[in-house]
Amino acid sequence: MKIASIDVFPLEADLGNPIGFSQWYYGKKNNLVIKITAEDGTIGWGESYGPSHAIASSIETYFKPLLLGKNPLETECLWQLMWKSYLDFNRLGIFMGAISGIDIALWDLKGKAYDAPVRELLGGTSEPIQCYATGMYFRKGVPDEQMIPQLLTEAESYIKLGFDFLKIKIGKNLDFDCEILEAFRQNFPDTLLAADANHAYNFKESLIIGRLLEKHNYTWFEEPLHPSNLSDMAKLRNLLDVSIASGECEQTRYGFLKLAEAKALDIFQPDPAYCGGISEYLKIQAIATANHIDCIPHCWGLKINQSVSASLLSISPENPGRYEKRKFYLEMDQTEHPIRDCIFKDSHKVKDGYLHFNDLPGLGVSVDEKLLDSFKAVTK
Numbered sequence: 001m002k003i004a005s006i007d008v009f010p011l012e013a014d015l016g017n018p019i020g021f022s023q024w025y026y027g028k029k030n031n032l033v034i035k036i037t038a039e040d041g042t043i044g045w046g047e048s049y050g051p052s053h054a055i056a057s058s059i060e061t062y063f064k065p066l067l068l069g070k071n072p073l074e075t076e077c078l079w080q081l082m083w084k085s086y087l088d089f090n091r092l093g094i095f096m097g098a099i100s101g102i103d104i105a106l107w108d109l110k111g112k113a114y115d116a117p118v119r120e121l122l123g124g125t126s127e128p129i130q131c132y133a134t135g136m137y138f139r140k141g142v143p144d145e146q147m148i149p150q151l152l153t154e155a156e157s158y159i160k161l162g163f164d165f166l167k168i169k170i171g172k173n174l175d176f177d178c179e180i181l182e183a184f185r186q187n188f189p190d191t192l193l194a195a196d197a198n199h200a201y202n203f204k205e206s207l208i209i210g211r212l213l214e215k216h217n218y219t220w221f222e223e224p225l226h227p228s229n230l231s232d233m234a235k236l237r238n239l240l241d242v243s244i245a246s247g248e249c250e251q252t253r254y255g256f257l258k259l260a261e262a263k264a265l266d267i268f269q270p271d272p273a274y275c276g277g278i279s280e281y282l283k284i285q286a287i288a289t290a291n292h293i294d295c296i297p298h299c300w301g302l303k304i305n306q307s308v309s310a311s312l313l314s315i316s317p318e319n320p321g322r323y324e325k326r327k328f329y330l331e332m333d334q335t336e337h338p339i340r341d342c343i344f345k346d347s348h349k350v351k352d353g354y355l356h357f358n359d360l361p362g363l364g365v366s367v368d369e370k371l372l373d374s375f376k377a378v379t380k
C-alpha cells in the first residue's frame with residue numbers, strides 16, 4: 001500500500017456570539033482537516049489543533065513530499081521519519097501540530113485497511129465513555145454580575161442533557177473567579193466540577209483560587225500558571241489537595257517528561273491533535289503511568305479528535321486500579337461550532353453524557369467533502 005495524495009483543508013466559521021476565556025474572545029472557530037488517500041482509494045481523516053493556515057502550509061510544503069509513495073500502514077516508522085527530518089530545527093510548535101494531524105489520518109487509514117476500529121488496534125474496549133461538558137465561556141459585553149446567572153442557566157442545560165461533570169472557565173478577574181466558583185458549588189452540590197484558568201495567574205493568585213477549589217471540592221484546577229512555570233506549579237501542587245492538571249500547550253514525550261520530572265502535575269492533558277498524534281500520545285501515557293500521573297486528553301476540536309480521544313481513553317491505565325473502576329471522562333466541548341456539527345456523515349453518538357462507539361472501521365467518523373467548501377478559510 002502507498003500514499004497517493006495528501007490534502008489539507010483549513011476551515012473557519014463565524015460564531016453567532018463570541019466566547020471568551022482568560023486570554024481572548026473567539027469570534028470564529030478555526031480547524032484543520034487532513035485527508036490522506038492511499039493508491040487503492042482508502043481514505044484516512046486527521047485533524048490538527050493550532051493555527052490552521054500555518055500547519056496546512058507546513059504539511060503542503062514540507063511533509064507531503066516526504067510521505068508520498070510511502071506505506072501508510074507503517075505509522076510508527078513514518079512518525080520517526082517526520083520527526084528525524086526536522087530534528088535539527090525547532091522540534092515543537094507548528095510542525096508537531098502537523099505531525100499530529102498526519103499521524104491521526106494514518107491511523108484512521110490503517111483501521112480502514114484492516115477493517116478494524118482504531119480503539120481495537122490500540123487494544124481498547126468498546127464500552128461507552130463518560131463525558132464532561134466544557135462550556136461556561138465568558139460573554140462579551142455582559143457585566144460580571146449578570147454573567148454568572150447566565151452561566152448557571154447554561155450549566156443547567158448540560159445537566160439536563162445527562163452530564164454529571166462540568167468544566168467552567170476562570171481567570172477573568174479574582175472577584176469574578178471567586179464568585180463563580182462559589183456559585184457553581186452552591187447551585188450544583190452533587191455535580192463534579194473542574195475549573196480552567198488557561199494560565200491566567202501568578203503563584204499567589206493561584207494559591208487563593210486553589211484553596212477555594214479545595215474548599216468546594218472541585219475535581220481539578222486546570223492550567224493555573226504559565227505552562228513553563230514548573231517550579232511554582234510543583235510548589236502549588238504540594239500545598240493543595242485539589243488535583244493540578246495541565247499539558248494542552250505541551251508536546252511530545254520529551255515535553256511531558258519534563259513535567260513529570262518537575263513533579264508539577266497530577267493530571268497530564270495532552271491534545272492528540274497537537275502533542276504528536278496517537279503514536280506520541282501512547283508514549284506520553286507511558287511516561288504518565290510510570291510516574292503515577294493520570295492522562296486525560298485535551299479535546300477541543302472536531303469529531304475526529306473526539307473519536308481519537310475516546311479511543312485513547314478506552315485504553316487508560318487505572319493508575320493503579322481497584323475493584324471499583326475509576327472513571328476517566330472525555331472532554332465534550334459544548335460551545336457553538338458550526339464546522340464540527342455540520343461536516344460529518346458518520347460519528348460516534350453522544351447521548352446521556354456518554355460517547356457510544358459505532359462499529360465502523362478506523363476512527364468511525366467520515367467527512368462530507370461537499371460541505372468542506374462552505375467552511376473554506378480564506379488567507380488574509
Ligand SMILES: [Mg+2]
Nearest residue numbers: 196222223248
Ligand atoms: Mg484547558
